[in-house]
Amino acid sequence: MRKDERCFPAATAVALILVILLATACGSSATTTSIDDSAPSITTTTPTNSAPGPPADQEQLTAKALAVLDAFVAEDYEAVHQTFDETMKTALPLPKLQEVWEQVTDQAGSYIGNTGVRTEEVDGYQAIIVQAQFKNAPLDVRVVFDQTGLVAGLFFQAAETSYKPPPYVKTEAFTSREITVVNGHWELPGTLTLPVAEELLPGIVLVHGSGPNDRNETIGPNQPFRDLAEGLASIGVAVLRYDKRTLVYAQETVANADLTLNEETVDDAVAAFRLLRGLPEIDPARCFVLGHSLGGYALPRIGALTTQAAGFVIMAGAARPLEDLILEQMEYIYSLNSSPTEQETANMAAVREQVQRVKDSALSYSTPAHDLPLNIPATYWLDLRDYDPPLAAATLARPTLVLQGGRDYQVTEADLRLWEAALSTVPGCSFTLYPELNHLFMEGQGKSIPSDYLRQGHMAEVVIKDIGTWIDQFRQP
Structure with missing residues (x-):
């Protein structure tokens, strides 16, 4: 199974934070997040098959990560795209990048600034986490780099917070x-x-x-x-x-x-x-x-x-x-915007077609995952x-x-x-x-x-x- 066939479209993952199966099925062990018991991404694009390598200059990588976020803020999606490795470019083409950022700001509000950065190394990959402040909530913007300094993974995640038990916990x-x-x-x-x-x-x-x-x-x-x-x-x-x-x-x-x-x-x-x-x-x-x-x-x-x-x-x-719920959830999300964009309208039309393919008696194991909801393969739907x-x-x-x-x-x-x-x-x-x-x-x-x-x-x-x-x-x- 090719990795790009299992990755969910990032903007779709935003709209369906919980909705189904492999929100990270295309994830690699190169970046592990404390999900569900770590903060799951608001939107995620998972690391690719780029090779990890020796630590690059942290200052240089930090500058690159900040530049990626600045390019998003400036809506310069071409600049963001140029920082990606080839697999990331395929997984997140330019139109999808715009959707990602619009979904992030729809939920988290406008970008205000950052309060600092921290670094991590997982399985040889270097991650720069920008502690970004948005109007509605703080987010951790995790930019993962391969050994050549190209972006191999990109995550927008709820900021890490310490757990405080509710009063009913004794x-x-x-x-x-x-x-x-x-x-x-x-x-x-x-x-x-x-x-x-x-x-x-x-x-x-x-x-x-x-x-x-x-x-x-x-x-x-x-x-x-x-x-x-x-x-x-x-x-x-x-x-x-x-x-x-x-x-x-x-x-x-x-x-x-x-x-x-x-x-x-x-x-x-x-x-x-x-x-x-x-x-x-x-x-x-x-x-x-x-x-x-x-x-x-x-x-x-x-x-x-x-x-x-x-x-x-x-x-x-x-x-x-499940395919009916996916469609219903997306319709609900897009209904929150009284003036849906052309892209949103096109997205909904595409999802309706994908849902219909799941229901079609002609669905077979050979049906490409990209023709089905959330890029989930036919094996899952047929089961x-x-x-x-x-x-x-x-x-x-x-x-x-x-x-x-x-x-x-x-x-x-x-x-x-x-x-x-x-x-x-x-x-x-x-x-x-x-x-x-x-x-x-x-x-x-x-x-x-x-x-x-x-x-x-x-x-x-x-x-x-x-x-x-x-x-x-x-x-x-």
Whole structure:
């Protein structure tokens, strides 16, 4: 599989911060970001196959990185393009560069200036991180250089911030330790959060949304899975969370031409469940799996392979075909601009055509990825062709808690109602809509917009309590 066939268009990644699979599938180990439990990019173009090399002059590279940002600000996209290596030039042609910058400023506001730079070296690549200040939020602009001084990677990321636990987290009520989820030769670092207790504990595995998420499902300055894990541990529920395979093994993921939802999400979640259930501190009769976003969409598949699970929690889980959600999300994003540009209009037309190809019975494994939504290959779409998550969940006939934010524009109340229609007659199922919560189950007011994810916040306490209460009903008298 060629790298350029797996890279998402950068501007599309901006519009769909969470939406699907390999937001970094084209990423190389040359740059690793603390995603989902690091700050995922607002827009990303991943490093190319340029060779790393000995450290170049840091002052010279810093000047080049600042010049790249200055060229963006001046809308001199030709100057930016000339700094790229050949693979980057192919991945980000001039028209796409303009889209990238417009998407960044639409979300983060106008550029004000920078507050400094820092440097990193990863696997021989040199990265200059410009600490840029925009009107609405600070961003880290990460420019990655190869040994010749050409730009081999470009990332616009939410600025690094230190985690401050919400008031409902009681750090004295639990301990945390490192743990590794092993699935064949895949080894995924994780964290086990254990309540302080002498009795056997209920436990739950957290399954991420789309993209190369870390164990905290870091989104901008927010870490919803850390909120969830430490919040639940504060009220007596053990939690296992882990770094996603597409983050830890980015290169290997790219090399898998037959990647499906199973390799991306399902198989590792099953391994994590089995690990949790076998721990001596855990009550094997009270083990659960929680999926957020794409993780919720995948839960029926996970459930079919975790027959000993006591139940499932679906948070903002897509119930409709993913290609429909991609189109709906893009339409929503572009609707925020009352006067869409010609390029935006053309983008929407192209996405509609790509979505139609996914639905076309003529779709085959040989269909080029660039003809399909987000450059995701045909193998992924064909694997999902007959997958109906609510119907599959109903077939499992196990207790399921389905939660949905009313301000979520990525997965909406329409999805909640589909889950409800399929599961309402299954004993132990419950459905809750939180009108003021977004896709991350954080509170807000008014119309939800992508820049909401750049504002630091925490998962609402009511969500933590509702999950804890639901799990508590499985306690044996």
